[in-house]
Amino acid sequence: MNPFTYERAADAQAALTLGARPGAKYLGGGTNLVDLMRETIEHPVVLVDVTRLSREIAETDDGGLRIGAGVKNTAVAADRLVRERYPLLAESILAGASAQIRNMATVGGNLLQRTRCGYFYDDAAHCNKRAPGSGCDALDGFNRMHAIFGASEACVATHPSDMAVALAALDAMVTVEGPQGARDIPLTDFHVLPGDTPQIETVLAAGELITAVTLPPDVRGRSRYRKVRDRASYAFALVSLAAVLEVQDGVVKYVRLALGGVAHKPWRAKAAEAALLGAPATEAAFRQAAQAELASARGLQGNAFKIGLSERLIVDTLVKLAALQEQR
Ligand SMILES: Cc1cc2nc3c(=O)[nH]c(=O)nc-3n(C[C@H](O)[C@H](O)[C@H](O)COP(=O)(O)OP(=O)(O)OC[C@H]3O[C@@H](n4cnc5c(N)ncnc54)[C@H](O)[C@@H]3O)c2cc1C
Ligand code: SF4
Structure with a gap:
């Protein structure tokens, strides 16, 4: 060190x-x-x-929730309002790491945690993210955990955060402060794809500090976070899904889908959402929507299984969320 x-x-x-x-x-x-x-x-x-700063969770004037960047992951998952109104956020945090790590980890740090690509951690390997211009050993190497969406020739790494995937589905905003003042950034625009500069992972400018994440007031329908991984606990996602679905009279009225473990950033499934809005809430429509999203996915030799896995995860989760609403 x-x-x-x-x-x-x-x-x-x-x-x-x-x-x-x-x-x-x-x-x-x-x-x-x-x-x-x-x-x-x-x-x-x-x-x-910065762990003594921004340690509060408070309702906003419009009924949303502002979570300070210094709040520990455990405290977010245990918060009454989070559990009542944004249960998939609590589920996503509890699906990650261990209790001891969640007790230490903060909201700001969770968003900025770095990839778990093994070559990134191995300084004998070629890695454009760690040493720009040196190459990417994952492209032809061990890439089981790597990206199927938005990757580049320079980098195929994924973002490892579970919490960020739920925040993407919840249309959260990230507040940052910097030398030029404060600004709000949609979570979905906060992380970037690797392109030719995989060492750049977010739109944060030098010296900018994350101060909060804000959730909107109106989460509609039912929601769920599911994570598929190699071990039942203490493992990063192969594929995860944050889903919000509202069904009325058998028709999809509102839907938000974000995938984790598949891209350099939480992956909002916009093509699937567009296909679903106004469609019948049937398994066939859910499958068609998942396939519309996955049409742009590209597998490597070690991770092509993620394409079928993502489809099954989306379809099964939406079927279960729709069934919950039929029972009401
Ligand atoms: C064994 C293990 C298993 C794990 N499993 C999972 C898992 O399954 N799912 C998952 O999502 N995560 C997992 N994690 C990762 C864990 O969630 C992160 O390490 C944690 O969230 C990082 O938060 P931190 O506060 O400790 O960040 P730090 O390590 O302190 O910081 C991380 C980055 O954020 C920056 N930073 C921190 N706060 C701010 C701020 N307010 N403004 C600007 N920059 C800031 C730091 O400079 C640094 O670059 C695991 C970690 C370990 C060690
Ligand atoms: S995938 Fe990205 S992080 Fe992994 S070796 Fe390639 S450049 Fe490095």
């Missing part, structure tokens, strides 16, 4: 001042960043601890 200094920010302004120092990085729970420092993949010169 390289030498570094540690500073604790008393407020957002102090964090921004400290965060503007050369080589500074914000520190949340440290559950990803400290691992990366230990592996000498990240080498910050100054760690700016």
Whole structure:
């Protein structure tokens, strides 16, 4: 591990001042960043601890929910309003990591956790994300966990967060503060596809600090987060799905679908949503919509199974959500 200094920010302004120092990085729970420092993949010169900031969950004036970036993952999943109004967010967090890690991890850090591609962590491997221009060993290597949507010749890594997938389906907004002031970014635009610059993972500018995530008031219908993985717990998603579905008189009135484990960012299934809106809530329509989305998926030699797996996950989840509404 390289030498570094540690500073604790008393407020957002102090964090921004400290965060503007050369080589500074914000520190949340440290559950990803400290691992990366230990592996000498990240080498910050100054760690700016922001865990004392933005630690509240509060209702907004319009009935939404504002979750501070410093709130621990465990506290989000246990919050009464989250559980009542946004149960898929709680489900997504509880599907990830372990209780001990969730107790440490923060909302801001969870959004910015880095890929779990094995070559990224192995400094003997070629990896454009870790060493731009060096190549991508995953393309012809072990790519079982890798992307089927939006990948490039430069990088086929996936974003590992479960929570971010639920936030994408919930149309959450991310609030950030920086030297130029505060701005709100839709979660779906926050992470970017790899293109030729896989080392760039979000639209955050240098020194910008995440301060909150805000959920809209109106989550309609029924929702669910499901995660398919190699082990029943303590494993990253092969494919996950955050789904929100409202059915009235047998017709889809509202739908939001986001897939995890399939792209460099949470993947909003816009083609499937468009196919479903106004369609009959039948298994055949659900399958057609899933296939419309997956038409643009591209498998590698080790991960092509994710295409069929995604289809089955979407169809089965929507069938179950629709059935819940018929029973009411
Ligand atoms: C063994 C293991 C298993 C795991 N399994 C899962 C899993 O199944 N699903 C899953 O989703 N996750 C999983 N995780 C990842 C875990 O969720 C993340 O490590 C955690 O959410 C990161 O949060 P943190 O607060 O510790 O971030 P840190 O490690 O402190 O920081 C991560 C990044 O965020 C930046 N950062 C932190 N806060 C801010 C802020 N407010 N503004 C700007 N930048 C900020 C840091 O500079 C750093 O770049 C696992 C982790 C481990 C170690
Ligand atoms: S997939 Fe991305 S992270 Fe993995 S080796 Fe290739 S460039 Fe690196």
